[in-house]
Amino acid sequence: MDNNLKLKTAEIEKISHLEYFNIAISVDCVIFCYNEKSLQVLLIKSDLEEYSGLYSLLGDLVKPDEDLDSAPYRVLKQRTGMDDVYLEQVHTFGSIGRHVSGRVITTAYYSLIDIKHHKLKLDENELHWHPVKNIKKLAFDHKIILDTCLQRLREQVMEFPIAFNLLPEKFSLRQLQELYEAILGIELDRRNFRKKIALKGWLHDLDEMETDVSHRPGKLYSLDPVHKKRKVIKKSKQPLVTILT
Amino acid sequence: MDNNLKLKTAEIEKISHLEYFNIAISVDCVIFCYNEKSLQVLLIKSDLEEYSGLYSLLGDLVKPDEDLDSAPYRVLKQRTGMDDVYLEQVHTFGSIGRHVSGRVITTAYYSLIDIKHHKLKLDENELHWHPVKNIKKLAFDHKIILDTCLQRLREQVMEFPIAFNLLPEKFSLRQLQELYEAILGIELDRRNFRKKIALKGWLHDLDEMETDVSHRPGKLYSLDPVHKKRKVIKKSKQPLVTILT
DNA sequence: TCAAAAGTGTTGACTTTACACCCATGA
DNA sequence: TCATGGGTGTAAAGTCAACACTTTTGA
Numbered sequence: 001m002d003n004n005l006k007l008k009t010a011e012i013e014k015i016s017h018l019e020y021f022n023i024a025i026s027v028d029c030v031i032f033c034y035n036e037k038s039l040q041v042l043l044i045k046s047d048l049e050e051y052s053g054l055y056s057l058l059g060d061l062v063k064p065d066e067d068l069d070s071a072p073y074r075v076l077k078q079r080t081g082m083d084d085v086y087l088e089q090v091h092t093f094g095s096i097g098r099h100v101s102g103r104v105i106t107t108a109y110y111s112l113i114d115i116k117h118h119k120l121k122l123d124e125n126e127l128h129w130h131p132v133k134n135i136k137k138l139a140f141d142h143k144i145i146l147d148t149c150l151q152r153l154r155e156q157v158m159e160f161p162i163a164f165n166l167l168p169e170k171f172s173l174r175q176l177q178e179l180y181e182a183i184l185g186i187e188l189d190r191r192n193f194r195k196k197i198a199l200k201g202w203l204h205d206l207d208e209m210e211t212d213v214s215h216r217p218g219k220l221y222s223l224d225p226v227h228k229k230r231k232v233i234k235k236s237k238q239p240l241v242t243i244l245t
Numbered sequence: 246m247d248n249n250l251k252l253k254t255a256e257i258e259k260i261s262h263l264e265y266f267n268i269a270i271s272v273d274c275v276i277f278c279y280n281e282k283s284l285q286v287l288l289i290k291s292d293l294e295e296y297s298g299l300y301s302l303l304g305d306l307v308k309p310d311e312d313l314d315s316a317p318y319r320v321l322k323q324r325t326g327m328d329d330v331y332l333e334q335v336h337t338f339g340s341i342g343r344h345v346s347g348r349v350i351t352t353a354y355y356s357l358i359d360i361k362h363h364k365l366k367l368d369e370n371e372l373h374w375h376p377v378k379n380i381k382k383l384a385f386d387h388k389i390i391l392d393t394c395l396q397r398l399r400e401q402v403m404e405f406p407i408a409f410n411l412l413p414e415k416f417s418l419r420q421l422q423e424l425y426e427a428i429l430g431i432e433l434d435r436r437n438f439r440k441k442i443a444l445k446g447w448l449h450d451l452d453e454m455e456t457d458v459s460h461r462p463g464k465l466y467s468l469d470p471v472h473k474k475r476k477v478i479k480k481s482k483q484p485l486v487t488i489l490t
Numbered sequence: 491t492c493a494a495a496a497g498t499g500t501t502g503a504c505t506t507t508a509c510a511c512c513c514a515t516g517a
Numbered sequence: 518t519c520a521t522g523g524g525t526g527t528a529a530a531g532t533c534a535a536c537a538c539t540t541t542t543g544a
Contacts, residue, residue: 023270023309025339025350064267068339068350092337092352094270094313105270105313107337174495191498192534215494216541419522436525437507460521461514496541505532513523 026106027071028059028142029087030149031080033115033129034166039182040115040129041146042079043138050100051139055130057146059106072109079127081119086112086165090152091145098141110149112165133185157183161202164223172210172218173197202227271351272316273304273387274332275394276325278360278374279411284427285360285374286391287324288383295345296384300375302391304351317354324372326364331357331410335397336390343386355394357410378430402428406447409468417455417463418442447472 031042043055058079062071069089077083087109094105115129132150137143157163163179164171177193197203204224210217276287288300303324307316314334322328332354339350360374377395382388402408408424409416422438442448449469455462 022267023307025268025270062268062339062350064348065341067341068337089336091334092313094307094352096310096312103309105307107339172496189535190496191536194497195499196533213495214543216496216543218496417523434508435523436509439524441506458522459516461516461523463523491544493544494542497539499537501535503532503534505530507528507530509527511525513525515521515523517518517520 022103024061024102024104025068026059026061026104027068027075028057028106028108028145029072029075030057030090030108030110030146031076032110032112032132032153032166033118034179034182035115035129037178037182038131038133039166040131041135043128043130043135045126046139048100048139054137054139055128055135055142056139057108057142058127061104068107072111076111076113079125080113082113082117086162088152088156088162090149093141093145095141100140106145108145108149110153112153112162114166114168116168154184161200161223161227164202169222170206170208170220171222172220174218176221267348269347269349270307270313271304271349272307272313272320273302273351273353273390274317274320275302275335275353275355275391276321277355277357277377277398277411278363279424279427280360280374282423282427283376283378284411285376286380288373288375288380290371291384293345293384299382299384300373300380300387301384302353302387303372306349313352317356321356321358324370325358327358327362331407333397333401335394338386338390340386345385351390353390353394355398357398357407359411359413361413399429406445406468406472409447414467415451415453415465416467417465419463421466 029042033040033042042058044058046052046054046056058075060071060075060078062068066074069087072087073083073085076085076087088111090108090110092105092107096103098104098106132146135143135146138146157180163176163183166179167175173194176197177188177190180193181188202224203221206220206222208220210220274287278285278287287303289303291297291299291301303320305316305320305323307313311319314332317332318328318330321330321332333356335353335355337350337352341348343349343351377391380388380391383391402425408421408428411424412420418439421442422433422435425438426433447469448466451465451467453465455465
């Protein structure tokens with residue numbers, strides 16, 4: 001007991017010394033899924049006294065021997081059992097006071113996963129899916145991080161074929177449209193949506209129909225294999241040339 | 246189990262994280278200027294043996310008591326004597342092997358400055374402006390950082406009134422067009438460019454004319470005061486609504 | 491036969507592109 | 518008077534937004 005206390009004090013001394021010279025770096029993951037027609041995000045009960053009762057994003061400190069971009073994959077693998085997920089770096093947050101337990105700079109990523117594929121045991125881990133719409137407050141600056149990632153997702157989703165990561169392998173155009181509506185937070189015209197998606201050439205017609213629906217079944221599609229890359233490769237100039245003259 | 250026991254305090258959490266406080270974090274600045282009809286970037290001779298002969302971006306370690314976003318302002322102030330510059334965070338680079346002298350994760354910013362305003366003493370500091378077009382190789386991963394920042398600049402420049410930071414207070418439409426051509430790396434149609442810019446409503450007509458030109462002088466403009474904000478405030482949904490239906 | 495969603499085209503408004511001529515100035 | 522760039526308009530093409538009816542299926 002005595003020893004423990006002494007050690008702790010020494011450690012804390014050391015920490016406050018370190019604190020002055022060192023900065024920790026973490027990653028935080030905004031893990032999106034699409035379930036019951038709503039865009040949801042995976043949160044964990046904060047284990048810090050200071051934020052008791054609040055939820056926070058999944059994150060971890062970056063290990064000295066791992067790439068920054070590998071850290072969120074590790075976090076996802078640990079928490080959901082999934083690898084081969086879509087991940088995108090969004091922004092790095094580094095205000096002095098953003099973390100209660102010291103100076104931590106965090107790089108935010110968002111991830112898109114198909115809820116059917118993950119293997120999390122929600123109750124055990126105090127992990128829960130929360131509809132993005134309902135989230136008012138999170139621990140740390142995680143609400144701002146969430147908002148930033150959502151905004152980026154909205155920007156990307158029309159330009160690149162990434163939303164499909166949130167859907168099962170086979171899906172109908174209606175499902176796809178509802179997904180887009182959930183992400184963008186707006187309603188879309190069905191005819192215009194179908195035209196626009198057809199124009200993108202992202203879809204592969206499976207020649208199958210929905211089953212188990214109590215109405216006329218729709219056709220099923222999958223993401224065209226050509227567009228199945230994990231990492232977005234940005235067209236460098238193409239879109240810019242068309243912007244102006 | 247007692248609730249208090251389950252919750253970690255911030256102090257305790259620090260201890261468990263001690264081992265991780267050994268990654269350094271830096272910022273690197275891609276400082277753009279516009280001179281002699283070309284987009285240029287401020288580079289410094291690398292003082293590392295490993296990169297002898299190569300140039301690198303301006304950067305520095307983030308101090309424990311400064312916000313991440315403040316660090317690039319400090320670097321710019323130190324190097325150019327300018328504050329009140331346009332700065333935008335772009336991406337964070339954190340591969341294990343990216344820095345020869347240890348584990349350094351770096352957040353990249355780009356900055357737009359009017360070359361006429363800076364106070365650098367180029368020769369003393371081994372600081373030099375380099376046309377972006379000519380840059381083939383830089384120290385560390387700085388070429389990739391430069392490319393990433395240039396791409397982001399190209400994406401932003403049509404959407405937000407930021408290019409004006411590269412021009413003097415008063416400028417002609419020709420100057421502005423040449424600047425855009427330098428940034429985008431493409432030629433633009435004069436009439437369409439003028440229409441497009443007029444439509445944006447970014448310009449304030451100064452009712453003055455160019456002087457010292459050996460041809461018909463053009464009108465001078467300045468950035469409309471309404472748009473003179475340092476930080477870009479993103480319209481959240483406006484552009485997205487128009488994307489689809 | 492009803493309810494629910496699938497599937498499909500057109501029109502008008504707007505935006506974008508391509509393109510050519512006269513004008514003002516200084517050399 | 519020439520060279521240089523300033524300044525401007527229009528027509529055709531393409532894109533976007535709004536909008537309604539018929540079809541298929543299961544209940």
